[in-house]
Amino acid sequence: MQRHLISAADLTRDDAVLILDTAEEMARVADRPIKKLPTLRGRTVVNLFFEDSTRTRISFEAAEKRLSADVINFTAKGSSVSKGESLKDTAQTLEAMGVDAVVIRHGASGAPYRLATSGWIDAAVINAGDGTHQHPTQALLDAFTMRRRLVGRDEGLGQDLSGRRITLVGDILHSRVARSNVDLLHTLGAEVTLVAPPTLVPVGVESWPCEVSYDLDRTLSKSDAVMLLRVQRERMNAAFFPTEREYSRRYGLDGDRMAKMPEHAIVMHPGPMVRGMEITAEVADSERCTAIEQVTNGVSIRMAVLYLLLGGNEPAATHTRTEEK
Amino acid sequence: MSKILIRGAKVLGGEPQDVLIDGETIAEVGTGLSAEGAEVVEADGRVLLPGLVDLHTHLREPGREDSETVLTGTRAAASGGYTAVFAMANTFPVADTAGVVEQVYRLGREHGYCDVQPIGAVTVGLEGKKLAELGAMHESAAGVTVFSDDGKCVDDAVIMRRALEYVKAFGGVVAQHAQEPRLTEGAQMNEGVVSAELGLGGWPAVAEESIIARDVLLAEHVGSRVHICHLSTAGSVEIVRWAKSRGIDVTAEVTPHHLLLTDELVRSYNPVYKVNPPLRTERDVLALREALADGTIDIVATDHAPHPHEDKDCEWAAAAMGMVGLETALSVVQQTMVETGLLDWAGVADRMSLKPAEIGRAQGHGRPVSAGEPANLTLVDTAYRGEVDPAGFASRSRNTPYEGRELPGRVTHTWLRGRATLVDGKLA
Numbered sequence: 009m010q011r012h013l014i015s016a017a018d019l020t021r022d023d024a025v026l027i028l029d030t031a032e033e034m035a036r037v038a039d040r041p042i043k044k045l046p047t048l049r050g051r052t053v054v055n056l057f058f059e060d061s062t063r064t065r066i067s068f069e070a071a072e073k074r075l076s077a078d079v080i081n082f083t084a085k086g087s088s089v090s091k092g093e094s095l096k097d098t099a100q101t102l103e104a105m106g107v108d109a110v111v112i113r114h115g116a117s118g119a120p121y122r123l124a125t126s127g128w129i130d131a132a133v134i135n136a137g138d139g140t141h142q143h144p145t146q147a148l149l150d151a152f153t154m155r156r157r158l159v160g161r162d163e164g165l166g167q168d169l170s171g172r173r174i175t176l177v178g179d180i181l182h183s184r185v186a187r188s189n190v191d192l193l194h195t196l197g198a199e200v201t202l203v204a205p206p207t208l209v210p211v212g213v214e215s216w217p218c219e220v221s222y223d224l225d226r227t228l229s230k231s232d233a234v235m236l237l238r239v240q241r242e243r244m245n246a247a248f249f250p251t252e253r254e255y256s257r258r259y260g261l262d263g264d265r266m267a268k269m270p271e272h273a274i275v276m277h278p279g280p281m282v283r284g285m286e287i288t289a290e291v292a293d294s295e296r297c298t299a300i301e302q303v304t305n306g307v308s309i310r311m312a313v314l315y316l317l318l319g320g321n322e323p324a325a326t327h328t329r330t331e332e333k
Numbered sequence: 334m335s336k337i338l339i340r341g342a343k344v345l346g347g348e349p350q351d352v353l354i355d356g357e358t359i360a361e362v363g364t365g366l367s368a369e370g371a372e373v374v375e376a377d378g379r380v381l382l383p384g385l386v387d388l389h390t391h392l393r394e395p396g397r398e399d400s401e402t403v404l405t406g407t408r409a410a411a412s413g414g415y416t417a418v419f420a421m422a423n424t425f426p427v428a429d430t431a432g433v434v435e436q437v438y439r440l441g442r443e444h445g446y447c448d449v450q451p452i453g454a455v456t457v458g459l460e461g462k463k464l465a466e467l468g469a470m471h472e473s474a475a476g477v478t479v480f481s482d483d484g485k486c487v488d489d490a491v492i493m494r495r496a497l498e499y500v501k502a503f504g505g506v507v508a509q510h511a512q513e514p515r516l517t518e519g520a521q522m523n524e525g526v527v528s529a530e531l532g533l534g535g536w537p538a539v540a541e542e543s544i545i546a547r548d549v550l551l552a553e554h555v556g557s558r559v560h561i562c563h564l565s566t567a568g569s570v571e572i573v574r575w576a577k578s579r580g581i582d583v584t585a586e587v588t589p590h591h592l593l594l595t596d597e598l599v600r601s602y603n604p605v606y607k608v609n610p611p612l613r614t615e616r617d618v619l620a621l622r623e624a625l626a627d628g629t630i631d632i633v634a635t636d637h638a639p640h641p642h643e644d645k646d647c648e649w650a651a652a653a654m655g656m657v658g659l660e661t662a663l664s665v666v667q668q669t670m671v672e673t674g675l676l677d678w679a680g681v682a683d684r685m686s687l688k689p690a691e692i693g694r695a696q697g698h699g700r701p702v703s704a705g706e707p708a709n710l711t712l713v714d715t716a717y718r719g720e721v722d723p724a725g726f727a728s729r730s731r732n733t734p735y736e737g738r739e740l741p742g743r744v745t746h747t748w749l750r751g752r753a754t755l756v757d758g759k760l761a
Contacts, residue, residue, distance in 0.1 A: 095648050116650035117521075117532040118602030125601075126646075139650070141532030187532060211537065212529030 012124040012133040013313055016144040016192040021168060024195055028152050029165050030312035031305070037074060038308065048077035051108045051318055055081045056098065057136075058114045063279065064136050064146075067303070068111050071310035077318075080107070095119060096128050103129040109318055110134070117141035117184075132317045140182050146278055147188035149309040151196055153302050154233050157274050170197030175227050177203045177259055178237030178286060179248075181210050185278050186237060190218050201227050204259065207248040208239075224259050228268040235276040236261055236286050252285055262288040266296065274298050336360070337751070338368045342376035342712060344702050346678025349378060354708040357750040361704050374746060376712055382682045384416025384709030384747065386689040386698050387659065388479070388508070388586060389562060389634035392418070392449065395436065396425025401639040401729045403437060406659070407446035409637070409728035411754035413659040414711035414744035415447055417690065417698040418637075422454040423484040429454035429465035431473035438475035446754045450695055453477040455496045455507060459485050464496060471503045478694045481508035483562055484609075486544055488514050493548060497557035506584075506692060508560040509548050511569070512610065516540035521650060523596040523611040531599060533649065536611045538566040545569050549576035549583050560692055561585040563636050565610040567620035574629045584692050586634035587621050589665035590656055594618075594734060604645045604652030605734050608638070625684060626675040632689045635662045639730030657728050661721060663713060664740035671715075672741065678715075697750075708751035717743040727760060 009023050019027070037043055053072045055065050065081065072079045084098060095114070102110060109132040112120045117139030124133040137143040155164040158172055174193050180186045180202050193200050200218035202209065213220055221227050228234065239255065249255045261275060269275075275291055277299040283289050291297060337354040344350050344362065351366035352359060392406040401409075403420070410418045420437050422428035428437060434451035441449025453470035457463045459482045470477040480500060487493045487509060496507050517540045522528050524535025545561055549572065552559040561573065564585045576583045590608060595615050598606045606612060624630040638655025645652050666685065670676040676684070690699025700706040720739050723731040747755035754761050 095651075096646060114648065116648045118650075119648040121602045122648050139532050184532060187530070210529035211524050211535060212526040215526040215529070 009316055011317065013144050013317060014121050014124055014133065014135045015142045016147045016188040019144070019192065019195060021195050021197070024148070024151070024192060025166060025168055027148055027309065027312050027316060028155055030316060031152050031308040032161070032165060034311035034315070035305070035308040037311070038304070043074050044076060045074060046076050047315055048072070048075040048318055052078045052080065052106060053109045053111060053314065054102050054107045055079065056102070056110050056112045057081070057083050058095070058112070058119070059137070061113050061137065063303070064113060067306040068136060068310050070307045071314055074307070075311055075314055077314070095123065099123055099128045103131060107131045109314065111136050113137045115139055134313060134317065137184055139184065141184050141187060143184040143188045144192070145306070145310055145313055146185050147192040148313070149302055149306040150189055150235065150276060150278070151192055152305045152309055153276065153298050154274070157298065158232055158272070168196040169193060172198045172232045173201070173230055174198050175201045175203055175231040175234045176237060177224060177234060177261070179208045179239045179243060180204045180213070180237070181208045182240070182243070183237050189235065190216050194218065201231070203227055205249050205255070208243070225265065225268065228265060229270065231269055231273055233274045233276055234261065234269060238278065238280065238282060239286055256285050260286055260288070261291050263290045266291050266294070276302060278302065336371035337374060337748070338366060338371040339374045339376050339381060339712065340368070342379055342381035343678070344381045345682050346380050349376070352381060352702065352710070354748065354751045357708055359702065359704055359706050359708050362702060374712070379745065380678050380713045380715050381702060382414070382678065382711050382713060383686040383700055383702055384698060384711050384749065385414045385663065385685045386693070386695055387415050387418040387635050387637065387662070388632060388689040388693050389483070390418040390420055390637045390659065391423070391639065391655070392420040392437070393424060393639060394440065395433065399641050403440035403449060404444045405727060405729040406637070406639070407441060407444055407449060408760055409657070409659040409726065410447040411747045411749070411760060412727045412744065413661070414663050414713065414747050415659060416709040416711070416747065416749045417448040417450060417695050418659070419450045419452050419479055419693050421483045422452050422481060423459055427454050427458050428452065429457050431466065431469045434470050434475040434477050435473050445749070445752070446760070447749060448695070448698065450693060451475045451477055452479045452481050452483070452508065455480045455482045455487050456492060461485060461487055461489055461492060464492065464499065467496070467499055467505065468503065471505060478503070478505050479508055479560070480505055481510065481562065483508065483510045486510050486512040486514060488544070490547060490551065494551050494555060497552055497559060498555045501557050504694065506558045506560050508562050509544065510562050511541045511544035511548070513540040513543050516543070520611070521607070522599045523613050525596065525614060527596045527599055531602070533599070538568050538613070541566055541610060542568040542572055545572050549573070549581050552583060553579065553581045558582045563588050563591065563610055563634065564621070564630060565591045565613050565617065567617045570620050570624040570629055574624070577629065584631040585629070586632045587625055587630045588636045589633060589658055589662045590734060591621055592618060592625070592669040593665050598734070602649045604647065604649050605656070605732055605736070607649060607652050607654050608656050609654040622669055622673065622675055625670060626680070631684070632692065633662065633666055633685050634689065635659050639728055640732045641730060645732050655732065657726065657730055657733050660726055660728060661733060661735050661740060663744060664742045667715060667742040668740055708748050710748045711744055712746040714743045714745050715741065717741065719743070
């Protein structure tokens with residue numbers, strides 16, 4: 009595996025399956041009375057959040073603490089894009105403090121890539137979401153959730169998502185979750201369809217390894233999983249679609265639409281959900297909706313990523329860490 | 334002033350000839366000229382061109398002297414073979430009054446490395462609302478003939494129309510930065526396959542093309558002269574070609590970087606590639622080269638945009654847009670146009686000296702290399718090959734996209750009115 013996790017596109021199929029398998033091991037820790045491993049004892053991990061995200065930060069923090077890492081939370085909201093040097097300065101300050109890994113969330117696409125490649129620091133860099141670019145641990149936890157539900161918890165070990173049909177619905181244009189998922193799901197052998205109004209699909213999408221449709225109803229019956237993406241209300245004012253109600257009528261998932269999905273098919277959402285617009289309460293609260301599981305699985309995935317990047321040798325003994333000089 | 338004999342230079346790439354400079358002018362061009370009383374420069378088969386003229390330079394003074402000054406910028410210009418540069422108006426304060434343009438003009442003359450011809454702002458403070466005192470700038474000592482809000486588009490159609498009409502009174506030209514502002518809100522790079530993947534805000538080609546289409550129609554309607562800055566897309570080429578075929582008085586420029594680099598480089602997220610208009614696709618690059626070769630695009634202009642290190646050593650979104658270009662322009666043109674067979678050296682002289690001087694009405698520049706003409710000349714070692722090392726730049730800023738890249742050609746000598754500003758690659 010690489011030394012950093014910047015983009016889901018950087019993962020090979022074997023890397024991805026290794027992370028998913030390792031996450032299953034990590035998940036067992038969560039079932040124990042004492043949810044803690046000594047794996048990263050003495051290692052320092054910084055959660056460097058330039059953009060608000062309580063959910064993601066807490067998920068990483070829980071993962072780090074379960075692996076016994078020393079955790080530093082650094083919130084620098086809003087300081088970066090207006091004053092560019094702060095990312096470099098902040099990074100070097102952290103480096104000087106002997107940090108082993110930086111988990112970075114940043115509003116600017118490419119900021120984690122710059123951090124990892126510009127020579128500012130030596131620490132491992134984990135992208136916790138950058139602009140409208142990537143959110144690889146989100147894609148991994150989504151894939152983990154799909155594998156558990158569609159292949160099976162134990163049966164899934166060593167398996168990918170070959171042949172599964174996954175539909176992503178909503179604001180593809182601004183979504184790092186969509187980009188990450190398209191990359192990872194394709195690597196794992198799944199067939200991905202993006203569904204959105206044309207205004208919310210990026211120019212250039214034709215080069216992505218997926219299908220694009222403007223019609224949700226036609227794709228539902230062929231979907232093993234339907235993932236809804238959050239649509240921010242401010243998109244309405246920027247004329248991406250006429251009204252909230254029209255969006256909801258055409259692209260929202262309600263009970264009637266869910267009934268068109270195959271029986272085994274699941275509904276996913278990275279959260280937070282906008283009930284009533286992109287998803288009705290009926291769907292959100294149904295057995296088929298995995299939104300809460302995804303949160304739980306997020307901790308296991310992040311434990312696995314931290315573990316593999318920061319190189320414990322056990323218990324996932326099959327893995328050899330390759331150091332890049 | 335003494336005599337200089339340039340011996341055995343390929344004038345405009347032709348057969349080797351001698352060129353005798355006497356004082357500020359070229360005294361004689363021929364073979365076997367006498368070296369008596371003259372300092373001899375052995376050209377040894379190097380190519381002699383008229384001093385290059387850049388219609389689009391940012392010198393940053395006044396206001397951002399940490400990026401560049403008139404002195405450092407004109408030294409960079411001399412290093413790159415230029416004898417005249419047009420300095421863009423987006424300084425602090427903006428060059429929208431006679432006072433500011435005169436100051437910039439005077440500094441250029443005082444330093445003596447390169448003539449500086451200020452460009453005046455079209456609108457007060459580049460705000461696009463109210464015409465600046467275009468007439469006063471023209472009548473000032475600087476004699477401004479080119480007006481531009483470069484960095485910002487004159488997007489209000491009525492203001493653009495009035496500016497085009499108004500400058501007719503004194504033979505001026507409006508140089509448009511064609512960028513529809515609403516279509517480029519949040520734009521970070523060319524909109525297309527790469528931006529979709531990188532999640533960077535897209536700058537669609539149509540934002541440039543729609544403004545060019547509007548402005549050539551306006552120029553036709555009011556019978557004025559319009560110049561399109563840094564044209565960057567294949568579609569823009571088609572519009573300019575159509576406009577010229579209709580007899581519209583439009584000229585256009587392309588930058589060296591748009592002739593060589595593509596948006597694929599943005600995958601590095603390295604802000605050294607962040608520029609406005611953005612790097613486009615391979616298809617655009619090839620269309621721009623063809624258009625420069627066939628004359629649809631009239632000139633090469635550098636859009637030399639110096640920025641201090643800290644404005645580029647950061648994340649992409651926070652970085653300033655722009656690249657330095659004066660010291661590498663001729664090399665890039667040699668690689669993309671001459672070595673591809675699209676243009677000969679006479680063509681290069683036309684696109685980088687004669688035509689830009691003509692568009693900007695730069696007196697004494699862009700003249701033929703012949704007896705009686707001002708001795709504004711540049712001597713190029715076209716056989717040279719080497720990696721670009723920004724540490725050696727005369728420009729105060731180092732934001733070049735070519736660091737470590739091998740480029741052909743090196744300017745060894747530049748003469749401004751018979752006085753050497755660059756000798757053996759070193760500033761005089």
